[in-house]
Amino acid sequence: MRSSSQNTRPFAGWLRANRGSTLVEFAFVFPILFALIVGIFEFGRLFYIDLTLHGAAREASRFGVTGNVLPDPNNPGEFLSRLDSIVARIQQVAPGLGVTPGDVTIVGPNGAGDTGGPGDVVTIQVRYQITLLTPLVKPAFPGGVYHSTVTIVSQNELFDT
DSSP states (O other), X not given: OXXXXXXXXXXXXXXXXXXXXXXXXHHHHHHHHHHHHHHHHHHHHHXXXXXXXXXXXXXXXXXXXXXXXXXXXXXXXXXXOHHHHHHHHHHHHSTTTTOOGGGEEEEETTEETOOOOTTOEEEEEEEEEEEOOOTTTGGGSGGGEEEEEEEEEEEOOOOOO
């Protein structure tokens, strides 16, 4: 016959034997969980930059097809060329990215650097390199760099020249 003290704590020995197992399980799961969280942040950053570039190119395209130009900040009372205005508009809409004029290609009916006239089809392309920040995600991309290219093709409106 068993004593009453044995019946009240039937799992006491088992609980004492498994106290360290939670720490061991956590040690196995934590690196996977950490990599998952870091990957979510890195890919979120990539998508944010890509969407910002799409918005900037779309805004610059709309700006260009209407024939608008920006005032020249260095020469009051004068205006930038349409080409410089389109590039400046991209830089205004995506200020934190540091898009340079060399990242933007504008191709009109007369080739590269041509913004076309009323009714012409114009292509605006923005190429941008995003350097990945986390060592866990870098090996997934050649050289640890993600290359983003945004292309917008639009037809100019019938604006006054």
